[in-house]
Each structure stands twice: as C-alpha cells, then as structure tokens.
Amino acid sequence: AQSVTQLDSHVSVSEGTPVLLRCNYSSSYSPSLFWYVQHPNKGLQLLLKYTSAATLVKGINGFEAEFKKSETSFHLTKPSAHMSDAAEYFCVVSRGGGFKTIFGAGTRLFVKA
Amino acid sequence: KAGVTQTPRYLIKTRGQQVTLSCSPISGHRSVSWYQQTPGQGLQFLFEYFSETQRNKGNFPGRFSGRQFSNSRSEMNVSTLELGDSALYLCASSSDLDRGRYGYTFGSGTRLTVV
Numbered sequence: 687a688q689s690v691t692q693l694d695s696h697v698s699v700s701e702g703t704p705v706l707l708r709c710n711y712s713s714s715y716s717p718s719l720f721w722y723v724q725h726p727n728k729g730l731q732l733l734l735k736y737t738s739a740a741t742l743v744k745g746i747n748g749f750e751a752e753f754k755k756s757e758t759s760f761h762l763t764k765p766s767a768h769m770s771d772a773a774e775y776f777c778v779v780s781r782g783g784g785f786k787t788i789f790g791a792g793t794r795l796f797v798k799a
Numbered sequence: 800k801a802g803v804t805q806t807p808r809y810l811i812k813t814r815g816q817q818v819t820l821s822c823s824p825i826s827g828h829r830s831v832s833w834y835q836q837t838p839g840q841g842l843q844f845l846f847e848y849f850s851e852t853q854r855n856k857g858n859f860p861g862r863f864s865g866r867q868f869s870n871s872r873s874e875m876n877v878s879t880l881e882l883g884d885s886a887l888y889l890c891a892s893s894s895d896l897d898r899g900r901y902g903y904t905f906g907s908g909t910r911l912t913v914v
Binding site: 718720722727728729730731732735737776780786787789790791792 | 842844891903910
C-alpha cells in the first residue's frame with residue numbers, strides 16, 4: 687500500500703527567504719515521487735520527480751527535493767521565495783498506473799512582500 | 800508540442816442533468832487519467848484509459864463513466880448530477896511506456912458547478 691502525508695496545510699514565508707514544504711511517504715514498493723504545483727484555476731504542473739536515480743533532485747523555478755529513504759521523506763525546498771511561488775503544492779507517490787498514483791492533501795504556500 | 804486540452808473550461812449545470820467533458824492528451828500519449836478535485840476531498844482518482852480500454856477505476860458511483868477513442872481523446876460523462884459533483888475535473892496524460900511512473904502532464908481542468 688502507498689500513502690503520502692504533507693505535514694503542513696499552509697506555509698507562509700517572506701519574499702527572499704527559504705521555502706520548506708514537508709512530505710512523508712509510505713510505500714511497499716520502490717516508489718516514484720513527485721512534486722506538482724497548482725496555481726489558482728489551473729491544472730497541476732510537474733515541478734520535479736524522483737525515480738530511483740540521484741537522491742537530490744532539481745526541478746524547475748529553483749526548487750529541489752531530497753529523497754531520504756531512512757526518513758521516508760521527500761521535502762521540497764527553495765533557497766529564496768518569489769511572489770510568483772504562491773500556489774498550492776502537491777506531493778505525489780506513484781507506482782505507475784493511474785490508480786496507484788496517490789496525491790497528498792496539498793500545502794498552500796503564501797509569500798509575503 | 801501541444802499540451803493537454805480540456806474542454807469546456809467552465810460549465811454550469813442543474814441537478815439531475817448530465818454532462819460530458821472532453822480531454823485531448825499530448826500527441827503520442829495513449830494513457831489518459833481523470834481526477835476530481837474538491838476542497839474537501841482533494842484529488843481523487845476517477846479512472847484511467849489506455850488504448851481505448853478502461854484499465855483502472857476509482858471509488859466513484861456508476862453515474863461517472865468515460866471512454867477513449869482511437870485517437871486517444873477521452874470523454875467522461877456524469878449522469879444525474881448532484882450538488883456534490885461540483886468540482887474541478889482534471890485530465891492527465893502520460894506516455895504508454897510509464898503510465899504515470901514518470902509523471903503526468905495535466906490539462907487546465909473543467910470547472911463544473913451544479914446548481
């Protein structure tokens with residue numbers, strides 16, 4: 687069985703400060719892990735993915751995430767937040783096949799000027 | 800290449816009516832998955848189509864159905880609409896090699912409001 691838990695429903699940061707969005711997962715198999723971003727009234731855009739290669743994954747817009755098997759975590763970070771980063775972020779675990787793709791509940795990121 | 804296209808973007812329907820939503824995946828992608836997104840339930844898997852066959856189905860009532868055509872375009876249909884069907888319906892496409900293992904490309908969604 688697979689599950690994913692996003693530890694914060696809301697995160698608020700000031701522009702220019704670091705971003706940390708936390709995600710823990712559970713999987714009986716070797717999972718693929720993803721972070722997606724969703725801006726209001728838009729679909730989800732893939733930020734980055736881990737598929738059993740390098741454990742530190744770099745994505746678009748300066749985001750990166752580190753796969754830590756011992757901690758079953760896949761936290762998303764960015765060194766310096768920008769106003770345009772304000773959105774909802776989803777951590778996702780997948781084995782492939784739609785029904786085996788599990789979405790976290792989402793973390794809404796607020797960026798203050 | 801063109802992205803995933805969902806039509807229409809917005810719909811308002813009355814309880815009891817039925818609705819059909821359309822999704823055109825990325826050219827060459829044969830896997831199309833549908834998700835329902837609501838504030839209370841988050842993203843929930845509806846079904847997945849691959850090469851015109853439904854491969855997997857989520858826990859939704861039989862009022863929700865879908866199909867896929869030979870050109871990989873997919874439609875989903877909801878009959879006898881209920882207020883609780885108001886949601887953003889998202890379509891996601893992936894290549895036939897991974898079916899989501901390497902990530903999906905999502906459309907912008909169809910916002911359905913049932914009144």
